[in-house]
Amino acid sequence: MRSLLKGRSAWSDRIEVDIGDDAAVVVPAPERSLVMTCDTMVETVHFLRQTMSCRDIGWKLLTSNLSDIAAMGGTPTFALLSIAVPFSWQTEEIQEIYRGLYQCADENRVTLVGGDTVSTPGPLTLSLTLLGEVSPGNALRRSSAKPGDVVFVTGTVGDSAAGLYLLLHHPQLKEDFPTLVKAHTRPAAQVSIGKWLAESGFNPACDDISDGIAGEAWEIAEASGVKLVIEQEKLPLTAACKEVAKMAEMDPYEWAWFGGEDYQLIGTIRPDGWQQLRQAALEENILITAIGRVEAGEPCVEKETAGKRMSLQQKGYNHFADR
Amino acid sequence: MRSLLKGRSAWSDRIEVDIGDDAAVVVPAPERSLVMTCDTMVETVHFLRQTMSCRDIGWKLLTSNLSDIAAMGGTPTFALLSIAVPFSWQTEEIQEIYRGLYQCADENRVTLVGGDTVSTPGPLTLSLTLLGEVSPGNALRRSSAKPGDVVFVTGTVGDSAAGLYLLLHHPQLKEDFPTLVKAHTRPAAQVSIGKWLAESGFNPACDDISDGIAGEAWEIAEASGVKLVIEQEKLPLTAACKEVAKMAEMDPYEWAWFGGEDYQLIGTIRPDGWQQLRQAALEENILITAIGRVEAGEPCVEKETAGKRMSLQQKGYNHFADR
Incomplete structure (x- = not known):
């Protein structure tokens, strides 16, 4: 897990407890509502190895969530990534997925603050939760x-x-x-x-x-x-x-x-x-x-x-x- | 998806946009830090059909996340559930998972505000993100x-x-x-x-x-x-x-x-x-x-x-x- 955090940037000065404890703790921005969304990608259902590189997978997973925050008019802030990894995937390939995710996160000033990594006998399954902020009452419906x-x-x-x-x-x-x-x-x-x-x-x-x-x-x-x-x-x-x-x-x-x-x-x-x-x-x-x-x-x-x-x-x- | 929301209770009066739009929006409690965690369960890795009923699966998934919030000293608030469903699982079984989740959510005054439902050729994979609150500086490390x-x-x-x-x-x-x-x-x-x-x-x-x-x-x-x-x-x-x-x-x-x-x-x-x-x-x-x-x-x-x-x-x- 620790090797997967290489290349991660912390874009917020409101992180009280960063990734690595039982849960992350952040201070919400004052006078802002909290936006939250979650999107999942499954190999063979949402992408194929032949169409997407590992970096692409990480990038696109975050983009699909950013797009939900954008559709609410929010500013994205913090992400949690859950990843179920098949035995056939190499550690280096998983690291590449995180690198793609971090590239997209850096461009959007999003900080990965948590997640879970488990193994699976099935296809690679990635689930990302993204938080964001919007002025109260202003969310787009x-x-x-x-x-x-x-x-x-x-x-x-x-x-x-x-x-x-x-x-x-x-x-x-x-x-x-x-x-x-x-x-x-x-x-x-x-x-x-x-x-x-x-x-x-x-x-x-x-x-x-x-x-x-x-x-x-x-x-x-x-x-x-x-x-x-x-x-x-x-x-x-x-x-x-x-x-x-x-x-x-x-x-x-x-x-x-x-x-x-x-x-x-x-x-x-x-x-x-x-x-x-x-x-x-x-x-x-x-x-x-x-x-x-x-x-x-x-x-x-x-x-x-x-x-x-x-x-x-x-x-x-x-x-x-x-x- | 809509049938899966039957039996859900909203425990918060701070929900601005509830489940069903691109993302949920809530108003954070004033003067509280935000705690967030994410746990994933995969059939055959974390549970077997012979050991856990569908309701048990939903209940335990939330408990494992509640336990992370408890370990930070937080009060749980909102959850997002991502679920990748194999073709072999029946809709009624998935509804039972949600019922078990709602039972545990009701006991802990947690509100499900979002998530994602996708299909998978692999095992049932559930990933839950749970938010909570704690007084600034008081989180347990x-x-x-x-x-x-x-x-x-x-x-x-x-x-x-x-x-x-x-x-x-x-x-x-x-x-x-x-x-x-x-x-x-x-x-x-x-x-x-x-x-x-x-x-x-x-x-x-x-x-x-x-x-x-x-x-x-x-x-x-x-x-x-x-x-x-x-x-x-x-x-x-x-x-x-x-x-x-x-x-x-x-x-x-x-x-x-x-x-x-x-x-x-x-x-x-x-x-x-x-x-x-x-x-x-x-x-x-x-x-x-x-x-x-x-x-x-x-x-x-x-x-x-x-x-x-x-x-x-x-x-x-x-x-x-x-x-």
């Missing part, structure tokens, strides 16, 4: 969407699924599409936009895109009791994503709707808020795109394409497993 | 033992290992030894004694007995830079534990030293603190026993038996696995 809101998305979508397609089916081409591969193996969470939204005063709805835009839009629609109408042609797809889709004879929009793991934010905000948000994103050099609108009605998501509307199915697909 | 301190232990030790022995080798006898079986399947953490120790002003050292007294005493000795001398005859063993050991032709003290999972507390406190602690435990009807003393010297643990001292090995054994 899925339930805040209101008719008249603009639906927006950060960054581009579909790249992660395109990258995974390449890694699974055309690994020899991965150097031709480095941004797609990176979108899948080294995604970044949209923490700064999330913080802006939380402090904006507009009470936007927000969700992170871990399972594809379709599923996340449905979650907002159901939690808010509204209809989301999304114009497919406005979805921000990269040229690289479209190129790989063409090569694969697949529809790149399917990747955007259902591919997932983009770790962008989708949200809704009233029109004057949208103007301010677009300006703030421009100043921080972050791409943000209006993709639709919120209407009153039975909770659902409609896709608008070439002027026609159709209801959009809720579920994405699972790349590796049947369950 | 392993490093606080000083020469002259009394070494104490709460409750009795060895019962969990004796119970496991029965369940593995003589399941037909389990109704004859209900306290031993319960010690293994439904252990209770010593939260109230932990809190007393933290608020006592004596700055005691403390550790919980998850891996046997030997290993925990070694952790205190090494963290504090002292020698712990423990008198074997003073270890609090039950008559039932001794009876099963006799039947099994095993040494009950081996179970106490190395068996683990007793979830009692071992600690050290200066002699006047010990008098007060004994009185406080008496008033709460909690058994507490002085089992040795702290001496200056190279960090180690010595076992004293029949007036003779010998150094005690550090490691316990693993009941199910080789690693």
Whole structure:
């Protein structure tokens, strides 16, 4: 265990008892609420050795949790990592996972303060709990969407699924599409936009895109009791994503709707808020795109394409497993 | 997932965003530090279907984390559960695990506020993160033992290992030894004694007995830079534990030293603190026993038996696995 702490940085001066005792103790920031989330990754279900290096695994595990904190508008702070290690994995490989985790933690000023390491006869299983902070009452909820809101998305979508397609089916081409591969193996969470939204005063709805835009839009629609109408042609797809889709004879929009793991934010905000948000994103050099609108009605998501509307199915697909 | 929340109670009025959004949000108690720990249980490594019912699994997972919070002197508050479920487990069985968890949570006023549910081709793997609170500066550390301190232990030790022995080798006898079986399947953490120790002003050292007294005493000795001398005859063993050991032709003290999972507390406190602690435990009807003393010297643990001292090995054994 101790060897796994090499390379770890402590980013907080509020740690009272650090990793190594029965539990860690920290002093919460005054006048801040505590945000907490937990995400698990299982080898063969969430990643394959052929698609992800050890460092990628550690990096992406933290990103998936950062993305949940971002979707609440929080600032990430402390992490605990539980890892169940199969006999077939070498200590050096596990150290590499921690190195990837520490790289991502350092970029986001997150400190690993605890966890558990056990053995397993099954696949490598990693579970990370991430804490964060947000001003009381400011956390972004899925339930805040209101008719008249603009639906927006950060960054581009579909790249992660395109990258995974390449890694699974055309690994020899991965150097031709480095941004797609990176979108899948080294995604970044949209923490700064999330913080802006939380402090904006507009009470936007927000969700992170871990399972594809379709599923996340449905979650907002159901939690808010509204209809989301999304114009497919406005979805921000990269040229690289479209190129790989063409090569694969697949529809790149399917990747955007259902591919997932983009770790962008989708949200809704009233029109004057949208103007301010677009300006703030421009100043921080972050791409943000209006993709639709919120209407009153039975909770659902409609896709608008070439002027026609159709209801959009809720579920994405699972790349590796049947369950 | 929603069906798994049936039977859950919310014990806090400080929950800002409850389970069901991207992350939970709570308001920390003012003037309190935050304690956090994480424990993982893997089927076949930490339990077997033949020894633990589904409810037992949920109960014990929370207890193992409560015990870590108790060893810091904290008051438990919020939990997040990550569970990787094999295809062979039925939904009803998973619901039973949650019911056992909720029973233990209700007894300790803990609220489940989040988690993750994924599938796995491997064994059932459960990882729980538990938060708690403690007054700033009062958390109990392993490093606080000083020469002259009394070494104490709460409750009795060895019962969990004796119970496991029965369940593995003589399941037909389990109704004859209900306290031993319960010690293994439904252990209770010593939260109230932990809190007393933290608020006592004596700055005691403390550790919980998850891996046997030997290993925990070694952790205190090494963290504090002292020698712990423990008198074997003073270890609090039950008559039932001794009876099963006799039947099994095993040494009950081996179970106490190395068996683990007793979830009692071992600690050290200066002699006047010990008098007060004994009185406080008496008033709460909690058994507490002085089992040795702290001496200056190279960090180690010595076992004293029949007036003779010998150094005690550090490691316990693993009941199910080789690693």
